[in-house]
Amino acid sequence: MPSRFRLHDLTIDLARQRVDRDSSPLDVQGLSFRLLACLVERGDRVVGFDELMETVWAPAVVNEETVTQRVRLLRQSLGDDARAPRYIRTVRGRGYQLGEPPIAIDDTATNRRLSPWPALAAVLLLAAVALGAGFLAREQKKPVTGPQQELLERARWYAAMGQRDNNERALALYDRALRQSPDDIAALTGASRARAARTCLYNHGADDARDALRLAERATGLRSDDAVAWSALGYARDCLGDARGAIAAYxxxxxxxxxxxxTRSSAAYLYQEMGRLADALQANLDMRGDPSKVRYREVQIAREYELMGFMAQAEAHYRHAFDLAPDNVFANIAWPAFLFAQQRFDEAAAAIAEARQRGVSRAELEQLDGEIALHKGNRDTATRYFRQALALRPQSSVAKTLADLYASAQVDTAWVGTRIAQFKSTQIDNPWPASRLELAVLSLAIDDRQGAVSALSDAADLGWRDARYLQASPLFRSLSGDPSFQRVLDTMRRRADADRMRVLTAKWCPSELPCSM
Known part of the structure; x- marks a missing residue:
């Protein structure tokens, strides 16, 4: 079968996995290219969902929504319009097909154009032989892959897919590898990360993260010089809320x-949450390899820009991540959260609805929807969303607080007092700034404005910098106009501005910002 095809103004090279328009490469990679290649290889035939899932995604298990989202991303990369398609047509109820039959390109003619002189062709042939010989020599030196390594490679493949079901498949394989070899560092660290992901990404309780911590500690005990083991230890601590311990391990x-x-980007996230915005951005910019391979980096950069007041740049990165990474859990949370803080409530609600259609089920989205409902005066609707958040994360303290507070029109002051006492006895040493927001909400429920402002001031001291959210959220509406509340907001802005100036005057200031260096 030919390896190069023409489709309208596109040149598609299956062997090199490359798509060009007018000799300029397009950003069509990974699953998007495999999807396009599948359609090209089938000519002008309609390709059904089952065939696409089997050819492009197997052995991973996906659904039709995943295929639809990937087609949308491919169309964006090609500059295609679903309403007037040139390259990819939707055949309702059946699947997809190319807009016209692809035309095979004569590779022989192409090779003659690229190699006009016989001597040059000989040199290229010798170079190819030498390169091939070197590759074969390296391959012959590689040890034969045994059953344990094969098991671990497949586990890593599933883990890299970034979806709940595939994380479970990865964990099952890692556990199997551990049963065969309990001291295998790769199996220990892989099982640790998959268990921590259950807690951090997929709404499981803290027990999984505790198991992850135990596995990672065993790995670092066996190999104290293993970077992957320390990274897994950091992730487990991260998922348990131990920010300082996680930073040290990362x-x-x-x-x-x-x-x-x-791992550098994971540390950057924690710098960001602790209010070290310039440090976070610098770490996220200091990438040694391909930045696009760092899964949550763009969302983090967007958040750092937002908190430092670079709003146009923040919005561009949030929107890009949301549009081009539909399976990125945090992109699906961060974009509607950004819109909410901008008081663009209808847009935020629409983004939440789209995230749900993608299969994202997170307590953060339910809480946001609840706050939007409160903003619109729909208390009953808000209560339903807060209950759904608690159902998704029964172990979440803030989800329980909101669900219980809004369960009745009458505030149970005795319950609130007990809850505040419990918080102060168990959470007072919690280093996460966001924890103090829950204490502020509880204080406002019993009209303790001074207690609420004190809690928010503590949040600012711990690193909270999102003054816009506090102004947008109806949870803190009763503080509007309170001078002491305004002073806390001013403190947050002033500290964020200090990081902003540090970035703008740094040698590493990114070119998309109005740098002064």
């Missing part, structure tokens, strides 16, 4: 392996 991993961009 930083040790990066010292052991300075090329570990993913």
């Amino acid at each position: 930083e040790r991993a990066v010292r052991l392996d300075p090329n570990d961009d993913a």
